[in-house]
Amino acid sequence: MISQRFQAPVVLPMDPEGSVLRDAVVDVDDAGRVAYCGPAATAPRVADARSLRLTGILIPGLVNTHAHSAMTSLRGMGGDLPLTSWLNDVIWPAEGRMRPSDAGSGMRLGCIEMLQSGITTSAEMYFHPEVLVEAALEVGNRLLVAPAFLDAPGSRWRDTLASIDKWIDADGLRFGPNDRIEIAYGPHSAYMLAPEALEATAESAMARGALVHIHIAESRGEDHEVRSAYGSVPRLLNRVGLLDGRLLAAHAVHLSPQDIDLFAHAGTGVAHCPGSNAKLASGVAPLAELRAASVPVGLGTDGPASNDDLDLWEEMRLAAMFSRLAADDAMALTAKDTLLMATRGGAAALGRTDIGSLEPGKWADMVHINVDGPQFAVGLDIPDTRLLSTLVWAAGSRAVSDVWVGGERVVTKGEPARVDRFAVQRSVAESAKYLNTA
CATH class of the missing domain: 3.20.20.140 (Metal-dependent hydrolases)
Structure with a gap:
C-alpha cells in the first residue's frame, strides 16, 4: 500500500538511460520501497497517502x-x-x-x-x-x-x-x-x-x-x-x-x-x-x-x-x-x-540490486536538491543535458536540502533529523584531543 507520494518538477530515477522526468511522482509503500516512479500524469490514483510537493530535483541517494x-x-x-x-x-x-x-x-x-x-x-x-x-x-x-x-x-x-x-x-x-x-x-x-x-x-x-x-x-x-x-x-x-x-x-x-x-x-x-x-x-x-x-x-x-x-x-x-x-x-x-x-x-x-535508483521495488533512498540558489538561477526549464551539467558542475553537495532512507526523512533542510549535530561535533573534538595526546 502506498503511504507517501513525492511530487517534484524534476525527478532523476537514474535508470540505465539516465532519464530526466519532468513533473514527476515517486510513490513509497509502507515498507519504505518505491512503488511508482514516473510522470504525474500517469501516476496511479492513491487514497490516504501523505503527499509532499517538492520545489526542486529529486534523485536517488x-x-x-x-x-x-x-x-x-x-x-x-x-x-x-x-x-x-x-x-x-x-x-x-x-x-x-x-x-x-x-x-x-x-x-x-x-x-x-x-x-x-x-x-x-x-x-x-x-x-x-x-x-x-x-x-x-x-x-x-x-x-x-x-x-x-x-x-x-x-x-x-x-x-x-x-x-x-x-x-x-x-x-x-x-x-x-x-x-x-x-x-x-x-x-x-x-x-x-x-x-x-x-x-x-x-x-x-x-x-x-x-x-x-x-x-x-x-x-x-x-x-x-x-x-x-x-x-x-x-x-x-x-x-x-x-x-x-x-x-x-x-x-x-x-x-x-x-x-x-x-x-x-x-x-x-x-x-x-x-x-x-x-x-x-x-x-x-x-x-x-x-x-x-x-x-x-x-x-x-x-x-x-x-x-x-x-x-x-x-x-x-x-x-x-x-x-x-x-x-x-x-x-x-x-x-x-x-x-x-x-x-x-x-x-x-557493491553487488546490490535494491539501491542506487528510483525504480519499483528498490528502497526509497532519496535526495531533494534545492534549486533556490545562484546555481539554478536560470530555472529548470532548460535542456536535460544543461540541467544535469548544472547539477554536477555547479550545484553539488551545497544544494542538498532533504534526505530520506527507506522512505524516512533523516535530513531536513540540511540538518540531521535524528541527532544533535553540535553534540556529535563536541564528542569528536574530545576524541581528537585524546588521540593527539595519548
Whole structure:
C-alpha cells in the first residue's frame, strides 16, 4: 500500500538511460520501497497517502563505495605525506590508540556529513564494527560494514575472520530497519595479509554470499612484493578464490589490461576514489578502460583523513576531470555518466540490486536538491543535458536540502533529523584531543 507520494518538477530515477522526468511522482509503500516512479500524469490514483510537493530535483541517494568514515577525528593528520608514510608513521599509530567510543563518535559525525551531502549508503572498512553499526542506525544511514583485519604485530586476523563468520551466522547478511545494515569482510590488502588469510577469507565469504571489501593496487610501491611474486594483485586474488565471489576492489589504480580482463570476467566491482588517490599521489585509476570492459565502477570518498571530506559530488567532478584529461576528450565522462556512477554504478559495484535508483521495488533512498540558489538561477526549464551539467558542475553537495532512507526523512533542510549535530561535533573534538595526546 502506498503511504507517501513525492511530487517534484524534476525527478532523476537514474535508470540505465539516465532519464530526466519532468513533473514527476515517486510513490513509497509502507515498507519504505518505491512503488511508482514516473510522470504525474500517469501516476496511479492513491487514497490516504501523505503527499509532499517538492520545489526542486529529486534523485536517488548517492552510494559511497569506499570509506573509513569513523576517521573524522583524525582529519588533517599527516596531510602532506605520501601514502606509506601517512599510514605507518601517523594513521596506524593513532588508530592503535583509538577506543570504541572514539570510533563511535567519529562514525556518527561521518554519517551526518555523508547524509548532509546526499550519501545514503556507504561501504565502510574499519575497526570496532559494532559501534559503527550503532552509529549508522542512530543517525539513519544505510551501511555495508566490513570489519578490517590485517597481519601485523598484535593483530589476529583469524579471530576477526571468525567473528565476522559468527556475526553473519547469528544476525544474517542484512538486518535492521529496511535492511539498513549489511555485513561484509574487510581484509585490508594483499600486502598486509598472507595468501593463506586471503584464501580463508574467500572461503568464508563464499559460504555466506558476502561481499569482500579490499584495497587493491592503490600505489606503485605498496604491493611491489606481491606483484613480483604473483604477477599482480588481481592475479593473486584470482589464485586464492576471491574473484569467485562478490569482491569490491578499492582504488584499483595500477592495473594492467590483463588485470582489467580478470575483473571483467569475474564481475568484480571497483571503488574509484579520485580525490584520495590524487591527494596521496597514488595515481589515477584507468577509469576509461574499466568502463570499456564493463567492470562495475562506483565512486568512493575514502576516509576523511585522506581526502579529507566525505563529498561524493566532489568525486564526480574529479572523476570527470581526470578522465577527460587522460583521454584528451571533453566528452570522455559526461555529467550523466558521473551521476550514474555515483548512484546506480555504486550499487552495481557493491553487488546490490535494491539501491542506487528510483525504480519499483528498490528502497526509497532519496535526495531533494534545492534549486533556490545562484546555481539554478536560470530555472529548470532548460535542456536535460544543461540541467544535469548544472547539477554536477555547479550545484553539488551545497544544494542538498532533504534526505530520506527507506522512505524516512533523516535530513531536513540540511540538518540531521535524528541527532544533535553540535553534540556529535563536541564528542569528536574530545576524541581528537585524546588521540593527539595519548
